[in-house]
Amino acid sequence: MAVDPNTLDFDKGQGLIPAVVQDADTLQVLTLAYMDRAALEETIDSGEATFFSRSRGGRWRKGETSGNRLTVVAITADCDGDALVVSVRPMGPACHLGTTSCFGDQDAPGLGRIARLERTIAERAAADPETSWTAKLLAQGPKRAAQKVGEEGVETALAGAAGPNEELASEAADLIYHLLVLLRSRQMSFQDVLDVLASRARPATHTD
Known part of the structure; x- marks a missing residue:
């Protein structure tokens, strides 16, 4: 602080x-x-x-x-x-009306959805693997999560090459979810990825 x-x-x-x-x-x-x-x-x-x-x-x-x-x-x-x-x-809704925010009822808009999904994955980690796909993936370890990222990556690429926009969006969502599970299984977060992107950022030049 x-x-x-x-x-x-x-x-x-x-x-x-x-x-x-x-x-x-x-x-x-x-x-x-x-x-x-x-x-x-x-x-x-x-x-x-x-x-x-x-x-x-x-x-x-x-x-x-x-x-x-x-x-x-x-x-x-x-x-x-x-x-x-x-x-x-x-630790719950911030607004006395029961919504996440006092400024409208939308929950984690924009890229905030990534962090919200990370929280959900962290919560599901303690669930019964027999009833939670997320818990099951995490229990199987990074290799299984990495395999799923590979599978979803291929499906996303195929949808991007020849599928309609709706299919691409759906496959990309599956890919992002499984990537976050993989990061969680390695005790990492999406912030680690953002930190790398930030370190690579540089001002644009006229030759770009």
């Missing part, structure tokens, strides 16, 4: 700082809340998101009654020190 309360400007917001709460894995914005100095310090000490409720007139720790707590991964201040981004891993 790389933020020092002493570097923040609480005075600008009459003692409160807006905090954008974001899922650390899917990057989905979950809610907008406010923190006073005490709420921020409690968040840092406890590792769970604690806010100042303007309607209640006091501090409250998210999930105290519902159990839908927010485990804090990182807190980042903006360049002026008067706003925060709080990266969390939610």
Whole structure:
């Protein structure tokens, strides 16, 4: 949690700082809340998101009654020190209406779906292999998962060469799922892949 309360400007917001709460894995914005100095310090000490409720007139720790707590991964201040981004891993819906986010009812939009699928795979790892295909694949080890990636890769290539768009999308989805299972079986995540892509990134040149 790389933020020092002493570097923040609480005075600008009459003692409160807006905090954008974001899922650390899917990057989905979950809610907008406010923190006073005490709420921020409690968040840092406890590792769970604690806010100042303007309607209640006091501090409250998210999930105290519902159990839908927010485990804090990182807190980042903006360049002026008067706003925060709080990266969390939610233990249930972030909105009191029961939705993942307070901003609409969509769950993990865009590329966030990859991280959501990774979470599902991690949860299924503990399931009965007799009832869960994911658990069965993981129990069989990386070689079996790698074999499935090879099979799905061929099917995706064939669909891309001659199949309709719907078939290509379906086969590509199967390929991505099995790739994530393979990564999980090797104690890796899709972030490891993204890190490699980031390391390869370079500014475009006129000769590209």
